[in-house]
Amino acid sequence: MTDRKRVFSGMQPTGDIHIGNLMGALSNWVSMQDDYDTIYNVVDLHAMTVPFQPEVFRQERVDLAKMILAVGVDPKRSLLYFQSDLPQHVELTWILSVMTGIGQLERMTQFKEKADKAGQNLGLFAYPVLMAADILIHRVHAVPVGDDQTQHLELTRDLAERFNARFGEVFPIPDRITPEIGARVMSLQSPTDKMSKSDPSPKSRILLTDSTDEITKKIKSAVTDTGTEVTFDWENKPGVSNLLEMFSYFSGRPIDDLVAEYHTSGYGTFKLAVAEAVSGGIAPIRDAYEAMSDTEVVAVMADSAERAAASADATMAVVKDAVGLA
16 A cells, blocks of 8 residues: 555445446545545445345355446455455454444434344444444545445544544544535436335336346336426426436536536437436446456455455554553
C-alpha cells in the first residue's frame, strides 16, 4: 500500500447483482482506484445474519467476487478478499463490542427491518460492530456509503473516537464519500422504493447478467408517471426521473441534455433509448463475468487476502498493545 488515503467498502453475497449495486457502489469502487488505496470485501459473515442455504451461499460468495472483478476492480490495484478469510475482523469486533452501548444497536434501522425475517438473533443485532471493525481494521480514511448506511458509519466514527479517547490515537476517523449520481437507484415497478435484490418481482430490477432482450422488456414495462412529458422531477415524476438517472449514467450524457432531447418524444421512444444505453453498458460487464472461472476467482481472492492480512495484523498489534493484551 502507498501513502495515499485508504478507502474501504464491502458488499454482501445475497442474491443477484443489479444496476443499483453498479451505479450506487461498484462503479464508485472502480473510479476510486485512481485516487485512493482501495480495500474491498465480499462481506460473507454479514450475510449469515439471515437464514441461508450453505451450498447456495458458497456459490453466491464466488459469484459476487466474480462480478466485482468483471465491473473493473483490479486486484493489482486494490485489495479484494472474502471477509471471513481474515479472522482479525472478528477479533477487533470483540474489542469494539465491549465499548458499544446496547442503546446504540437498538436504534439501528436495519436491525428493526430485518428482525422479523431473521428473528432477533445476536448476529443481526451486533453486526454493525463487525461493520465498524471491517472499516477500522485497515485504519481507513473514508468509506463510500449510501443514505441507508449512514447510521452504520456514524457508529463506526463514534467507536473510533471512543477508542482513541480511552487508549490513544490509533484509528483515523473515517469520512463519508457519496457518489454524485445513482446513490439510490429505485425499483422499476415501484419508483418510490429502492431497487432491491429481495423484491419479489424480478421486473423491479435489471441484473448485470441480464440479456439485451431481458433489459429491454423490463424497461419497457417500467412504471412511469401521469402525462407524457419527459422531465426530471423526483417529487412528481419519480419513474421517469429514475430512468433518466440510469440513462445519464450509461450514456455519459447530462440529464439536462437528455430531457431536452426526449422532452416531447413520448414514453415509448424514451424507454427504448434508455434500454439501448443500459444494454450497451451492461454487455461488456456480462461478457467479462461469463469469461471468468470460479477457480480463477478463488485464487485471486486468496492472494489478496494474504496481502490484506499484513495490514490487519499491523492494526491488531497496535490495538492489542493499546488495550493491554500485548
